[in-house]
Amino acid sequence: MDFGIENIIFLLVLAAAIFVFAKKFGRIWRNIKLGRDINRSDRKKERWALMGRVALGQTKMVKRRTIAGFFHVLIYAGFLLINIEVLEIILDGILGTHRLFAEPLGGLYDVAINFFEILAVLVILSCVVFLWRRNVNVVPRFKELKGWAKTDGNNILIIELVLMIALLVLGAAEANMEDKKAGPWLVSGLLAPMFSGVSQENLHLIERVAWWAHIVGILAFLNYLPYSKHFHIILAFPNVWYSKLENKGQFTNLESVKKEVEMMMDPNADPYAAPAEGEAAAPDRFGAKDVTDLNWVQLLNAYSCTECGRCTAVCPAHETGKKLSPRKIMMDTRDRIEEVGQQMDQKNGKPAEDEKTLLDNYITREELWACTTCNACTEACPVNIDPLSIIMDMRRYLVMEESAANQQINMMMTNIENNGAPWAYPQADRGNWKDEI
Amino acid sequence: MEAEKINVPTMAEMMSAGKKPDVLFWVGCAGSFDDRAKKITKAFVKILSKAGIEFAVLGAEESCTGDPAKRAGNEFVFMMQAMQNIQVLNGYEVTRIVTTCPHCFNTLKNEYPELGGNYEVMHHTSFINKLFKEGKLTLEGGSFKGKRITFHDPCYLGRGNGIYEAPRELIRKLDAELVEMRRCKSNGLCCGAGGAQMFKEPEPGNKDINIERTEEALETKPDVVAAACPFCNTMMTDGVKNSEREGSLPVLDLAELIAEAGDL
Numbered sequence: 253m254d255f256g257i258e259n260i261i262f263l264l265v266l267a268a269a270i271f272v273f274a275k276k277f278g279r280i281w282r283n284i285k286l287g288r289d290i291n292r293s294d295r296k297k298e299r300w301a302l303m304g305r306v307a308l309g310q311t312k313m314v315k316r317r318t319i320a321g322f323f324h325v326l327i328y329a330g331f332l333l334i335n336i337e338v339l340e341i342i343l344d345g346i347l348g349t350h351r352l353f354a355e356p357l358g359g360l361y362d363v364a365i366n367f368f369e370i371l372a373v374l375v376i377l378s379c380v381v382f383l384w385r386r387n388v389n390v391v392p393r394f395k396e397l398k399g400w401a402k403t404d405g406n407n408i409l410i411i412e413l414v415l416m417i418a419l420l421v422l423g424a425a426e427a428n429m430e431d432k433k434a435g436p437w438l439v440s441g442l443l444a445p446m447f448s449g450v451s452q453e454n455l456h457l458i459e460r461v462a463w464w465a466h467i468v469g470i471l472a473f474l475n476y477l478p479y480s481k482h483f484h485i486i487l488a489f490p491n492v493w494y495s496k497l498e499n500k501g502q503f504t505n506l507e508s509v510k511k512e513v514e515m516m517m518d519p520n521a522d523p524y525a526a527p528a529e530g531e532a533a534a535p536d537r538f539g540a541k542d543v544t545d546l547n548w549v550q551l552l553n554a555y556s557c558t559e560c561g562r563c564t565a566v567c568p569a570h571e572t573g574k575k576l577s578p579r580k581i582m583m584d585t586r587d588r589i590e591e592v593g594q595q596m597d598q599k600n601g602k603p604a605e606d607e608k609t610l611l612d613n614y615i616t617r618e619e620l621w622a623c624t625t626c627n628a629c630t631e632a633c634p635v636n637i638d639p640l641s642i643i644m645d646m647r648r649y650l651v652m653e654e655s656a657a658n659q660q661i662n663m664m665m666t667n668i669e670n671n672g673a674p675w676a677y678p679q680a681d682r683g684n685w686k687d688e689i
Numbered sequence: 690m691e692a693e694k695i696n697v698p699t700m701a702e703m704m705s706a707g708k709k710p711d712v713l714f715w716v717g718c719a720g721s722f723d724d725r726a727k728k729i730t731k732a733f734v735k736i737l738s739k740a741g742i743e744f745a746v747l748g749a750e751e752s753c754t755g756d757p758a759k760r761a762g763n764e765f766v767f768m769m770q771a772m773q774n775i776q777v778l779n780g781y782e783v784t785r786i787v788t789t790c791p792h793c794f795n796t797l798k799n800e801y802p803e804l805g806g807n808y809e810v811m812h813h814t815s816f817i818n819k820l821f822k823e824g825k826l827t828l829e830g831g832s833f834k835g836k837r838i839t840f841h842d843p844c845y846l847g848r849g850n851g852i853y854e855a856p857r858e859l860i861r862k863l864d865a866e867l868v869e870m871r872r873c874k875s876n877g878l879c880c881g882a883g884g885a886q887m888f889k890e891p892e893p894g895n896k897d898i899n900i901e902r903t904e905e906a907l908e909t910k911p912d913v914v915a916a917a918c919p920f921c922n923t924m925m926t927d928g929v930k931n932s933e934r935e936g937s938l939p940v941l942d943l944a945e946l947i948a949e950a951g952d953l
Binding site: 316498499500501502503505506509510512513514516517538539566568569571572573574575576618621622623624625626627628631644646647648649650651652657658660661663664665668669672673674675677679680681682683684685686688689 | 694695697699716718720721722723727730731734735746747748749751752753755757758759760761762763764765766768769770772773795798799800803804844845848849850851875876878879881882883884885886887888889890891892893894895896897898901902
């Protein structure tokens with residue numbers, strides 16, 4: 253096969269797919285950057301190591317849920333390794349060659365393709381298991397998923413099935429060809445009899461159809477990603493890299509509040525001092541009412557979430573029938589930032605101004621007040637998403653901007669302010685227990 | 690025989706005598722005021738005294754770390770508490786702190802350094818372990834020998850700070866049989882008190898979290914439920930009451946277990 257019209261079409265399809273994807277990706281990155289600034293580029297060595305372990309090495313994936321973890325690793329390995337073959341497919345498509353790597357690699361090529369084919373079978377098996385767990389014998393954490401979230405999960409698995417089947421059919425057709433470059437291979441060789449008796453001409457046709465189905469499928473899948481939870485295959489890596497490295501129990505200290513309190517406690521501070529030139533801008537809101545009050549890593553978290561629900565499955569509030577679901581916190585955050593982004597697009601990039609906010613329109617106060625800050629969700633997340641930080645930022649808004657804590661919480665805080673304990677005991681009595689020993 | 694009265698000096702008393710203690714015992718609000726938690730405080734004091742540790746407390750100069758206010762979302766109250774406490778602690782040139790409350794522990798250890806409070810902070814389970822390792826404390830069998838003890842991981846000690854082994858090593862010291870709950874260590878289920886929930890009614894649901902956790906503890910058929918946090922202790926004690934096992938199933942802090950086993 254030489255360079256011809258087929259290759260020109262391929263080039264156009266490839267260029268269009270990459271262009272459309274890049275554009276959408278840029279838009280999502282712009283949305284993420286609508287979040288407040290936060291420095292998560294410190295301790296780089298630790299971050300690379302963490303990304304290697306958690307994202308590349310899937311350590312949190314296999315930690316407790318062995319069945320899901322095992323099959324996920326199979327699909328993941330398939331995705332990473334079979335993509336090496338995609339490189340050849342793309343080069344073939346551009347250059348008009350066929351199995352470009354076959355000759356230079358020699359025997360190694362057969363080893364590689366055999367390996368990929370075994371992986372493809374394992375991926376097919378995994379997809380079937382996952383479809384089963386989502387639709388037939390439904391795993392509890394998937395029962396909550398409705399509408400697009402449910403359809404999306406199935407779409408991804410079906411697309412992966414089609415891609416892998418196309419890859420094997422391609423090999424099966426080729427195995428019957430008289431002028432084949434390499435093969436037959438392990439799995440497609442077994443499938444080869446289904447095309448026995450087919451004319452050489454039709455074999456080439458079948459091979460071409462499977463080839464196009466595979467590569468167009470991949471490119472279509474690429475462009476499906478940004479609309480899907482499956483975007484995690486890309487964002488999981490930066491998401492882990494930028495995740496919180498401090499102890500889980502450590503919450504951020506709000507810098508703006510720190511300054512205020514320092515001034516209050518400084519006997520030399522001038523209470524009438526005007527803000528210095530340039531500092532007179534309206535101060536940031538305390539905590540988060542809407543997505544743009546969150547930091548950009550929290551928004552990256554939202555786009556990285558693949559809705560697996562491990563967080564919700566371990567949430568003590570959720571388990572005891574309360575409204576809180578950490579997965580929903582992440583999905584709401586993503587839906588809201590998408591909405592804000594779409595409004596910006598309609599207004600040529602100007603900030604969105606609608607009546608809605610993440611608080612109340614997406615996440616209710618009841619959900620926020622159900623959290624025990626136990627960190628089970630952050631521990632369970634295979635890609636280090638932090639729903640707790642969003643809950644805390646929203647509580648900060650409720651308490652510090654709206655004074656909207658309930659009476660019991662207000663009492664507790666008043667007690668701390670007045671007598672240094674959450675209960676109404678005088679501070680002078682703090683040492684009374686000593687007399688009881 | 691009546692036990693000898695243990696003298697617990699305050700930092701102020703120490704300072705006026707020109708002395709500096711090895712470690713400050715941060716008692717915490719629960720440990721100071723809550724009748725149940727005060728027993729933990731006393732048990733730990735007995736252990737410190739037995740080990741010959743020179744320690745002191747802040748007494749009336751101690752104040753809430755600000756943890757419950759911070760978890761409720763009130764950074765203002767937290768910062769005011771933190772900065773006042775740091776002034777007091779730095780004024781006494783405190784370098785080492787031990788506390789029986791994982792919430793105080795977490796806040797002092799993780800959230801105070803940024804505000805100017807840098808101390809070596811230990812939870813009492815780690816501290817007691819250290820006493821054993823240094824030979825300052827010894828224990829041979831004791832009253833819990835062979836008993837089934839299950840341990841409830843406090844979130845702010847376990848997941849919050851990665852301390853899972855220190856409390857378990859203490860249970861082994863008792864020669865007791867450590868029976869783990871279905872969900873333990875990093876997978877442990879919260880008692881329901883964290884995040885300022887201790888001070889409010891739970892949101893509407895179909896069950897209280899402490900009941901769920903207590904049921905899980907009961908599945909292990911324990912003789913004792915061990916805790917390492919005054920708030921977990923309250924929640925688990927309430928759970929045990931709810932299951933009508935009160936009286937037959939004690940919920941005890943590790944300091945109490947060690948003190949009782951050592952007949953302190």
